[in-house]
Amino acid sequence: MAVRLDDKRLVKQLLGGDERAFDRFFDENFARLYRFALVRLADDPDAAREIAQITLSKAVRKLHTYKGESALFTWLCSICRNETSDWLAKQGRYREHIVLVEDFADVRGAVESLGTPEQMSPDRHYRRVELLRLIQVALDNLPPKYGDVLEWKYIEGHSIKEISERMRIGPEATQSLLARARRAFAEVYTSLTQGLERHESELVKS
Amino acid sequence: MSNTEHADLENLLRQAEPRPVPAPADVAAAKAALCDEWRDATGQRQRRRRLAGFAIAATVLAGLFAVYTVTRAPIVDLVEVAMIEKSYGPVYLLGEQAELRSADDLSRIVSGQTIVTGAGAGLALAWASGGSVRADENTRLRFTSDTDVFLESGRVYFDSVAGNDGGNVSRFTLLTEHGDVSHAGTQYMTAVDRDRLVVSVREGSVTIDGVYHEQTVRAGQQATLAGRQRPDVLRISRSGEAWDWVVRTAPSADVDGKTLHEFLVWASRELGLELHFEGEAERVAHEAILRGNIDTGPEDALRLRLASAALGWRIEEGVIYITD
Numbered sequence: 001m002a003v004r005l006d007d008k009r010l011v012k013q014l015l016g017g018d019e020r021a022f023d024r025f026f027d028e029n030f031a032r033l034y035r036f037a038l039v040r041l042a043d044d045p046d047a048a049r050e051i052a053q054i055t056l057s058k059a060v061r062k063l064h065t066y067k068g069e070s071a072l073f074t075w076l077c078s079i080c081r082n083e084t085s086d087w088l089a090k091q092g093r094y095r096e097h098i099v100l101v102e103d104f105a106d107v108r109g110a111v112e113s114l115g116t117p118e119q120m121s122p123d124r125h126y127r128r129v130e131l132l133r134l135i136q137v138a139l140d141n142l143p144p145k146y147g148d149v150l151e152w153k154y155i156e157g158h159s160i161k162e163i164s165e166r167m168r169i170g171p172e173a174t175q176s177l178l179a180r181a182r183r184a185f186a187e188v189y190t191s192l193t194q195g196l197e198r199h200e201s202e203l204v205k206s
Numbered sequence: 207m208s209n210t211e212h213a214d215l216e217n218l219l220r221q222a223e224p225r226p227v228p229a230p231a232d233v234a235a236a237k238a239a240l241c242d243e244w245r246d247a248t249g250q251r252q253r254r255r256r257l258a259g260f261a262i263a264a265t266v267l268a269g270l271f272a273v274y275t276v277t278r279a280p281i282v283d284l285v286e287v288a289m290i291e292k293s294y295g296p297v298y299l300l301g302e303q304a305e306l307r308s309a310d311d312l313s314r315i316v317s318g319q320t321i322v323t324g325a326g327a328g329l330a331l332a333w334a335s336g337g338s339v340r341a342d343e344n345t346r347l348r349f350t351s352d353t354d355v356f357l358e359s360g361r362v363y364f365d366s367v368a369g370n371d372g373g374n375v376s377r378f379t380l381l382t383e384h385g386d387v388s389h390a391g392t393q394y395m396t397a398v399d400r401d402r403l404v405v406s407v408r409e410g411s412v413t414i415d416g417v418y419h420e421q422t423v424r425a426g427q428q429a430t431l432a433g434r435q436r437p438d439v440l441r442i443s444r445s446g447e448a449w450d451w452v453v454r455t456a457p458s459a460d461v462d463g464k465t466l467h468e469f470l471v472w473a474s475r476e477l478g479l480e481l482h483f484e485g486e487a488e489r490v491a492h493e494a495i496l497r498g499n500i501d502t503g504p505e506d507a508l509r510l511r512l513a514s515a516a517l518g519w520r521i522e523e524g525v526i527y528i529t530d
Contacts, residue, residue: 014248016248017248017249022244026237030228030236031225031233035225038226045226045228048228049228049232052228052236053240057239060248061243131218132222135218135219135221135222136225140225154216154219155222155223156224182212182215185215185219186215
């Protein structure tokens with residue numbers, strides 16, 4: 001819930017014309033929306049960039065309609081999803097429409113409801129490519145700071161000291177942030193993999 | 207989270223590739239474009255909120271007026287916002303039933319009044335907090351408060367220095383349906399019609415807080431705001447035909463007991479000209495003390511005053527040269 005309060009505050013600041021709020025809004029969301037669109041557009045970087053920009057453009061014009069009922073990024077993703085569909089339709093690429101595990105309603109709901117973390121149970125036999133992609137999806141669905149700090153620490157291999165300097169916080173605060181980020185990641189990732197398992201087994205049955 | 211789970215998680219994350227990111231140049235371009243759109247969007251919202259505020263205020267005022275008409279008791283303290291210094295041609299005051307009443311006997315304007323100038327008319331007002339407001343013919347001005355005037359249509363000129371002997375900072379903002387025009391010590395002209403707002407600046411600078419765009423206009427520039435189009439800014443002359451009506455509406459200067467130099471500074475500002483002295487002319491102008499006032503426009507007054515001081519003058523390319 002704290003995330004949404006923060007999102008609501010950010011939107012309020014944006015509506016009030018706060019330039020720093022705009023910087024934060026753009027910096028936290030543009031690259032994430034780009035990646036959100038990228039996988040849905042068969043890895044077309046130009047189209048993904050265009051869709052991300054159109055999404056944010058539409059969002060700033062309807063910011064006053066955001067009520068904090070979902071996370072701001074989720075709200076942006078819903079706009080982005082529609083824009084992606086429209087773009088594919090205009091390109092005559094209906095058949096290329098890509099359905100992703102994170103697009104299933106129940107998985108979206110689980111990812112959206114970031115609550116108390118449960119035990120992580122990743123399916124170790126999962127296809128490697130999909131598993132790696134879901135890690136990126138999970139990182140993008142975390143609060144931006146969490147996603148960044150996990151990527152810097154475990155994927156890019158930066159030290160706590162380097163991350164502290166980059167975040168402009170102390171080493172202890174960085175450790176604490178990492179711990180919270182790990183718990184949040186575990187929950188989102190678990191939701192994604194469980195959702196995928198469930199839908200794959202339904203496909204096998206049918 | 208147990209140590210094993212912690213280690214599993216770290217191993218899992220270490221297998222991943224960094225997330226793809228768009229090129230920095232693309233990000234910068236997208237951010238700049240979005241920032242413009244965001245500013246437009248929030249500007250519109252603030253405008254809508256302000257208009258809603260006006261609507262609420264208007265409703266409240268209408269209610270107060272209804273109570274007033276029933277009780278015949280004064281409800282709101284009216285504020286004197288300006289004094290009429292000069293007028294010619296048909297000038298009207300908008301009545302309570304939207305009828306036009308002659309403003310011939312009017313000497314002071316209070317908040318809430320609307321003044322309408324007819325064909326061939328002109329009006330000069332001394333603004334209460336300092337400065338001179340001029341209205342051209344076919345202009346409709348609503349005096350909303352002692353700081354704001356709503357220009358419904360026509361042309362208005364504002365000079366923050368003229369008639370501002372006390373060195374006050376004139377509090378004057380011109381509101382229009384296309385945006386608000388605020389000054390920073392200046393002489394400027396604003397023209398409004400249904401489609402556009404045109405602001406021409408002689409001296410200093412003004413800021414336009416438009417419905418769709420913000421624009422700063424500096425001396426010698428003219429900005430035109432028309433709907434969503436980007437403001438069109440041109441270089442203009444600070445004197446000439448476009449400013450003739452401003453000269454016609456200029457009230458006569460009270461120069462009794464002042465130096466000829468002070469009079470020349472006033473006249474050159476009114477005419478939109480730079481002042482330049484040649485030979486001994488500046489010394490003569492400082493020493494000559496004027497007696498009495500002449501009830502004419504700046505150009506005629508200039509000719510008469512310089513003739514009596516035995517000084518010559520000529521105007522060349524926006525400069526008035528005073529010669530001995």
